[in-house]
Amino acid sequence: MKTxxxxxxxxxxxxxxxxxxEAGEFETARQIxxxxxxxxxxxxxxxxxxxxxxxxxxxxxxxx
Numbered sequence: 001m002k003t004x005x006x007x008x009x010x011x012x013x014x015x016x017x018x019x020x021x022e023a024g025e026f027e028t029a030r031q032i033x034x035x036x037x038x039x040x041x042x043x044x045x046x047x048x049x050x051x052x053x054x055x056x057x058x059x060x061x062x063x064x
Contacts, residue, residue: 017029017033
């Protein structure tokens with residue numbers, strides 16, 4: 001259930017940022033997106049998914 005809430009919160013933040021951007025509040029939209037990116041990085045460090053993603057990308061690049 002935590003995963004669903006996390007995904008729902010990220011989606012909500014993306015929609016809020018899009019709404020501000022549509023209204024011409026670009027700096028506010030950037031700040032919301034930046035805050036979400038920082039939060040996502042903290043979560044990925046805790047779960048190790050950043051390492052897994054980096055490993056997968058490097059493996060794909062070597063296989064070409």
